[in-house]
Amino acid sequence: MLKGRHLIDPMDLTVEELESVFKLADEIIENPAEYADVCKGKLLSTCFYEPSTRTRLSFEAAMLRLGGQVLGFSSAESSSAAKGESVRDTMMTIASYADICAMRHPKEGAPKVAALNSPIPVINGGDGGHQHPTQTLTDLLTIRALRGKLTDFTIGICGDLKFGRTVHSLIKALSRYDNIKFILISPEELKIPDYIREEILMKNGLEFQEIERLEDVMNELDILYMTRVQKERFFNEADYVRLKDSYILDKDKMSMAKQDMAVLHPLPRVNEISVEIDNDPRAAYFKQAKYGMYVRMALIMKLLGVEKC
Amino acid sequence: MLKVDSIERGIVIDHIAAGKSMKIYKYLNLDEADFTVAMIKNVASKKLGRKDIIKIENVLDIDLNVLGFIDHNITINIIENDKIVKKLNLELPQEVSNVVKCSNPRCITSIEQEIDQRFRLVNREEKLYRCIYCDQAYDPNKQDI
Numbered sequence: 001m002l003k004g005r006h007l008i009d010p011m012d013l014t015v016e017e018l019e020s021v022f023k024l025a026d027e028i029i030e031n032p033a034e035y036a037d038v039c040k041g042k043l044l045s046t047c048f049y050e051p052s053t054r055t056r057l058s059f060e061a062a063m064l065r066l067g068g069q070v071l072g073f074s075s076a077e078s079s080s081a082a083k084g085e086s087v088r089d090t091m092m093t094i095a096s097y098a099d100i101c102a103m104r105h106p107k108e109g110a111p112k113v114a115a116l117n118s119p120i121p122v123i124n125g126g127d128g129g130h131q132h133p134t135q136t137l138t139d140l141l142t143i144r145a146l147r148g149k150l151t152d153f154t155i156g157i158c159g160d161l162k163f164g165r166t167v168h169s170l171i172k173a174l175s176r177y178d179n180i181k182f183i184l185i186s187p188e189e190l191k192i193p194d195y196i197r198e199e200i201l202m203k204n205g206l207e208f209q210e211i212e213r214l215e216d217v218m219n220e221l222d223i224l225y226m227t228r229v230q231k232e233r234f235f236n237e238a239d240y241v242r243l244k245d246s247y248i249l250d251k252d253k254m255s256m257a258k259q260d261m262a263v264l265h266p267l268p269r270v271n272e273i274s275v276e277i278d279n280d281p282r283a284a285y286f287k288q289a290k291y292g293m294y295v296r297m298a299l300i301m302k303l304l305g306v307e308k309c
Numbered sequence: 310m311l312k313v314d315s316i317e318r319g320i321v322i323d324h325i326a327a328g329k330s331m332k333i334y335k336y337l338n339l340d341e342a343d344f345t346v347a348m349i350k351n352v353a354s355k356k357l358g359r360k361d362i363i364k365i366e367n368v369l370d371i372d373l374n375v376l377g378f379i380d381h382n383i384t385i386n387i388i389e390n391d392k393i394v395k396k397l398n399l400e401l402p403q404e405v406s407n408v409v410k411c412s413n414p415r416c417i418t419s420i421e422q423e424i425d426q427r428f429r430l431v432n433r434e435e436k437l438y439r440c441i442y443c444d445q446a447y448d449p450n451k452q453d454i
Contacts, residue, residue: 086421107417109442113424128415130443195444199431 003305006115006122010133010173018173022141024298025291027308032065035297038306039068045098046072047090047114048125049081049105054267054289055125055134059102062296066306071098076106088117095120100304102134121303129163129230135266136169137299138292143223145291146262146284151178154220158185158247159227159272161192166266167227168196175200182208183217187246189239190229214247218256224249226265226272226285250274257282264288320371321386322363327351329380330361336375336408344368357382374402378438401436404429413445 002017013021028035044063048056051074060070073079080090087105091114094101100121103111108128115122126132144150155174161167161184171192174180182201184192191210192201201208211217218224229244249263254277265273265285277283301307325333330348339346345366354360365371369387376383377399385397406427411418418424418440428438428447438447 086423087417088421088424105417106415107420108413108415108444109440110417112442113417113421127417128443130415195439195446 001305002302004121005303006118006124007133007299007303008112008115008122008124009131010136010169012133015176018137018140021137021295021298021302022144024301025141025294028297029294034308035066035301037067038301038308039063039066039304042066042068042100042304042306043098044068044070044072044300045094045101046070046074046125047079047094047101047103047105048072048074049076049079049103049110050126051075052104052125054292055104055132056102058289058293059123059125059134059296059300061293062300065293066297066300068099068300072102087113090114091118091122094118100300123299123303126165129165129168131169132165132266133169133173134296134299135166135292136173137295138288139166139170139225139264139266140173141291141295142264142284142288143262145287147222150174151180153179153222154181154183155223155225156183156185156214156217156221157225157227158214158249160190160229160243161186161227162190163230164227167192167225170225171196172200175204175206180206182206183220184208184210185212185214185217185247186210187212187243190243190246214249214253215256218253219258221257221261224257224261224263226263226269228265228268228270228272245271247272248274249277251276254280254282315391316364316366316388317391318389319364319366319368320373321388322365322373322376323360323384323386324354324357324382325361325363326357326380326382327359327361330363333361333363333376333379333383336379337371337373339363339365342368373397374400375405375408377401378405378408381436401430401433404441405438409447411440411443411445412448413440413443416440416443416445418442 046056046059063070087110095118102123102125103114104125105127108130111124111127124133157167231240261282262284263282347364349362351359381399386393387395406425410426427441429441431437431439
């Protein structure tokens with residue numbers, strides 16, 4: 001049962017629970033009209049202390065398409081956080097108004113603090129460079145839709161693997177599926193954090209390699225997961241400038257890839273995927289954004305415990 | 310030589326690294342105690358060279374779990390009728406609260422001071438703890454308890 005639960009870390013859901021969310025998402029995609037009123041009378045609060053387009057709007061679109069309503073704030077400046085209110089106090093207040101909350105915060109662990117003090121389900125919409133579990137649900141649903149299953153593939157994850165919270169969440173979640181090989185492509189300074197390497201990849205005996213050149217492995221990949229080097233995660237502007245153009249996916253690199261490889265990206269992109277790739281049938285990142293809304297619809301339904309009438 | 314009498318009944322916390330007894334005194338909230346406590350510093354030790362000892366008289370129900378996190382070399386003797394009736398092996402506690410601070414400047418605890426600093430055990434063999442909020446490891450080499 002997922003009713004009343006929080007989603008803070010991708011590992012909060014078992015593989016079976018994830019599958020139940022994906023199956024519901026499949027049904028919603030198949031017959032959206034049948035779900036148009038299931039959340040009538042329910043309120044989703046979006047507490048976004050950090051700018052976001054996709055995540056906040058996809059949460060809001062998800063709730064509206066389920067017949068529910070939304071309220072919230074989209075920056076710390078427009079909330080009482082600007083007056084110094086704690087996450088705990090904000091959460092306890094929101095819980096008196098809404099039925100479910102999606103929270104994004106620049107500080108790592110803030111949604112966990114909210115969940116520990118909340119009687120309503122809290123969904124982590126991204127916390128600093130830490131975790132982004134609903135992006136992971138999006139990524140998994142996309143891979144599952146494109147490949148038909150979540151096992152037996154080689155995934156290349158490229159870019160900022162140090163601060164990229166989507167990467168950490170994705171590796172954690174994929175570690176529980178069979179026969180997945182990870183190729184981690186990043187500059188030395190942006191390699192995955194030790195805890196992901198040691199406690200997820202090594203501890204579970206997963207096959208992985210860490211390399212610097214994307215060209216060297218393009219022909220091995222079934223999925224290429226590109227990420228942005230995120231300016232907002234750097235304390236030092238010079239480091240950002242030095243590393244921001246480390247990887248750019250263009251037609252030349254795509255010509256080395258398998259014909260059925262899929263390119264994913266959590267978006268927004270800056271310049272790491274050339275726009276000339278957008279019309280390549282292997283580019284799946286805008287489809288991915290759409291799956292993100294459907295998987296959030298399924299998640300909201302599960303956490304609220306509502307079902308199709 | 311300074312002499313501190315043995316206790317008839319109570320707890321002796323032995324093999325504390327020299328100089329650390331004051332911290333342990335604090336973590337066990339002994340400063341709030343209304344019973345007799347002796348803290349002995351820099352005692353000669355075959356095992357450690359120098360060590361600290363804390364003796365607690367007539368009290369047996371103190372939660373000592375946090376000591377396993379602070380220093381697993383510490384030994385605990387339970388004394389009754391002038392004799393050691395039990396030696397406790399310290400286990401690593403599953404979670405410690407407000408013992409160490411998270412060193413991650415991106416952690417929510419870095420800006421909201423009233424949040425409990427909680428670390429959970431993630432690897433017993435490696436004695437590895439992580440912040441429950443941001444997953445930052447507690448590194449004893451960088452952070453002195």
